[in-house]
Amino acid sequence: MSPIVKLLAQRISLSLLLLLLISVVIFAGTIVLPGDVAQSILGQSATPEALANLRAELGVNDPPVQRYFAWLFGAMQGDLGTALTSGQDIAQALSSRIGNTLFLAFWAAVVAVPLAIFLGLLAVRFKDRWPDKLISAVTLASISIPEFLIGYVLMYFIAVKMRWAPSVAMINDSMSLLEKLHSIALPVAVLTLVVLAHMMRMTRAAILNVMQSAYIETAELKGLNAFQVIYRHAFPNAIAPIVNVVMINLAYLVVGVVVIEVVFVYPGMGQYLVDHVSKRDVPVVQACGLIFAAVYIALNMFADIVAILSNPRLRHPK
Template sequence: MRSPIVKLVAQRIVLGVLLLLAVSVLIFAGTQILPGDVAQSILGQSATPQALANLRQELGLNDPAYVRYFRWLGGVLTGDLGKALTSGQDIATSLGKRFWNTLFLAFWAAALSIPLAIAAGLVAVRYRNGPVDKAISGFALASTSLPEFFIGYLLIYFVAVKMQWLPSVSTVYDGMGFVDRLKAITLPALALTFVVFAHMMRMTRAAILNVMQSAYIETAELKGLSPIQVIRRHAFPNAIAPIVNVVMLNLAFLVVGVVVVEVIFVYPGMGQYLVDHVSKRDVPVVQACGLIFAAVYICLNIVADVTAIVTNPRLRHPK
């Protein structure tokens, strides 16, 4: 009875690994075709031809592209992301704290946005086509129409500058208290919440409304159950699979899409680290950050697919 589920889950995992391998090729190729010379950007315009030639030899830039790719991929598989060209620091060590900072911000943004979005979706379904439903849908449409950088600047202007309730710069450091850390990330977390809330709410509402068209919902209504009981006992449990899928996709966006928000609030996460080194044309750092973001996104998509498979009653009970 479990063979269809096991087979589908195994297929999703294998496809995810192959997709990540393909993405690694694209990331490496994309960084190689960037205009300019890496050695020249490191040594500056005043570097002598001999110095440039020596640095290219040291960095392995004279080797064929496929040799450099497999060398880089082999290092990634063994946990060696290389060293930053601009500072000489180990990339894995530098990314460690920043990666956890990004996860900390994404976690609290998700903890705030997911319950709000699901609750708002349930309320919108309960009062569908009424003033409450239209108000919630209008707010969701307005928030999804605004880019995250615009929302971030609005929060900085009104909350940090005008009202002076929270700091405009989200500075965190080792040894910082938990409450102070939460206060520092409040504004970027709110900005991310506004971005993902609308999509999750609208998809929750659509998933439950789709289930509400089923015959067993009509049967439950004929039994005399209240609208809240119908939604809670019958509609919502059967809409879990698409809702979980949407939640996982938005979690992936929270981790991968924090780049702009981190730059706006000068938050020391992976996004800020990536942007800093893009401007310096530090190719190994860009490759490492891009691959980590891709791995997180693909893994969360695999989790979404597996959850949808496991929660499918036709697969759990094939007979």
């Protein structure tokens, strides 16, 4: 087996193992937490018999290991259980919301990633001159301001004053793609501002690091212009760290949008999670936790795979 296939196989099996471990942690965590689901469903005035009946019905009394495996095998088959509070099937309730969350994250990424990398390249080209400083200042400022504040500020100016985009990002299946994009324009803008700085600065740092190499001097002495040097010779050697930080930010876009979804009343996973955490609906919290963990692990795995594939020494062994 070639070394690169072996490395990739190792990396992927490590991810699966990690996901399994996290499922244990999520399950154990929700058991250890204090509180009583039955109590929170029935309220303070419930009789002890009613509480006992409900607990038996919910299966809370079974041994934890048995409950874990039942839950795990169910999850592997796409059955995430039923929500305690509403009795709804979780997988069904989640499916449209995951779609919405991914839709928002995808369009935020489509805008933010190329923009961040382009700004990073630009900052390298004009290092320590005004364009570099301006880019750094603006992106750092946007990452430093809390995202809900940016959200409300944009809402006030763009939605309320100028009326370019709606302040509430409602979407549904009957809308066309263009209508949907118009609807989510503001949350996409906010998310872009939030993740831009991190990716832009890593692009800048990774490329500047490569710019110290002797082969950059070779390229300069070939008479290439600054952009050719950066784009052809520096960028290919800086891909691994850049992809890494891009993936972490994409993961953030998927799992970290809770606040934005609440601000813009967007029907995504974040809001669904928040609703059910407050009701102590353990199966929903577990399901959401598992999905978020899977997204994080998958994206980071993808970053590592790109890093392995971008290394010519691994791709083309001696």
